[in-house]
Amino acid sequence: MKLAKYLDDLVEWIQQSVKAAHADGVIVGLSGGIDSAVVANLAKKAFPNNYLTVWMPIASSQEDWTCQEAIVQANDLNCVTVDLLETFKQIEKTMTKTNVELAPLALANTKARLRMSTLYALGQSKKYLVLGTDNWDEWHIGYFTKYGDGGVDLVPLIHLLKREVRQAAKLLNVPEVIIDRAPTAGLWTNQTDEDEIGLSYDVIDDYLIGKNKDVNVEQRLQHLHAISEHKRNLAAKPKEFLRD
Numbered sequence: 001m002k003l004a005k006y007l008d009d010l011v012e013w014i015q016q017s018v019k020a021a022h023a024d025g026v027i028v029g030l031s032g033g034i035d036s037a038v039v040a041n042l043a044k045k046a047f048p049n050n051y052l053t054v055w056m057p058i059a060s061s062q063e064d065w066t067c068q069e070a071i072v073q074a075n076d077l078n079c080v081t082v083d084l085l086e087t088f089k090q091i092e093k094t095m096t097k098t099n100v101e102l103a104p105l106a107l108a109n110t111k112a113r114l115r116m117s118t119l120y121a122l123g124q125s126k127k128y129l130v131l132g133t134d135n136w137d138e139w140h141i142g143y144f145t146k147y148g149d150g151g152v153d154l155v156p157l158i159h160l161l162k163r164e165v166r167q168a169a170k171l172l173n174v175p176e177v178i179i180d181r182a183p184t185a186g187l188w189t190n191q192t193d194e195d196e197i198g199l200s201y202d203v204i205d206d207y208l209i210g211k212n213k214d215v216n217v218e219q220r221l222q223h224l225h226a227i228s229e230h231k232r233n234l235a236a237k238p239k240e241f242l243r244d
């Protein structure tokens, strides 16, 4: 199937899912990265008058700011800003009072969870479902925060490779500067996905479609997939209670 046709199907799927949930539209966080740019455009196509994108900086980089501005302008998106920096500082300060030493990664993940809370509050208020932005690569290896950016209602891109998301962005007229950017979670300064994962998206893409048979790559990706299984399922349930 051609990607353009698949994107049309995704738009229809979003519409049908919203209807089935008796909701009125969709909401998505707009980061200045390519995944959310693509999802935002699908959201607009699905519900031209009932979608919202939300820019939620937490001391985000100037580059993130200019990129999300560029997407909003180029694609004429409906976007609101919720600056979460003070909220983040406050929750960090309050948690510090427990004397539990906060791990840097745990604090970084708190940023993603504050964004999730914001999307659900705005979304429920407008009867909108929350759209996730994970692509196949991220979904497969669990490269997202559980109940953070992973805490969403619909995950439209999870069958698309990162390189297909780039092609989709071209089809949807996302600005070139966004398509050419190094993917980043933006959870700390100069973080890039590929540095943190230790593999390029091209390598992961090839592995997923059976074109990379390198044993080291295979082992690493199988490992990341196995340890992130819990993120792709709902909370683990104990055995059933069999009443007398």
Ligand SMILES: Nc1ncnc2c1ncn2[C@@H]1O[C@H](COP(=O)(O)OP(=O)(O)OC[C@H]2O[C@@H]([n+]3cccc(C(=O)O)c3)[C@H](O)[C@@H]2O)[C@@H](O)[C@H]1O
Pocket (backbone or CB within 6 Å): 105, 109, 112, 138, 142, 143, 144, 145, 146, 148, 149, 184, 185, 186, 187, 193, 196, 227, 230, 231, 236
């Ligand atoms: N086996 C298991 N069964 C049930 N639950 C399990 C579990 N193992 C861990 N857990 C739980 O999961 C938690 C760890 O998972 P989680 O909180 O997600 O944290 P974790 O996977 O350690 O970190 C999130 C990763 O995703 C990356 N990320 C985050 C956000 C956005 C993006 C992006 O691309 O934009 C990337 C981030 O840079 C980092 O590498 C543990 O604290 C524990 O509560």
Ligand SMILES: Nc1ncnc2c1ncn2[C@@H]1O[C@H](COP(=O)(O)OP(=O)(O)OP(=O)(O)O)[C@@H](O)[C@H]1O
Pocket (backbone or CB within 6 Å): 028, 029, 030, 031, 032, 033, 034, 035, 036, 037, 054, 055, 056, 057, 058, 060, 064, 115, 133, 149, 182, 183, 184, 185, 186, 193
């Ligand atoms: N500053 C932000 N404001 C709003 N939403 C954000 C922000 N940072 C992250 N998000 C949300 O978290 C999601 C996960 O981030 P991720 O980095 O995987 O996607 P991306 O930034 O769209 O693309 P890329 O992976 O290429 O950087 C984003 O798509 C977006 O929905």
Ligand SMILES: [Mg+2]
Pocket (backbone or CB within 6 Å): 031, 032, 033, 034, 183, 184, 185, 186
């Ligand atoms: Mg990003």
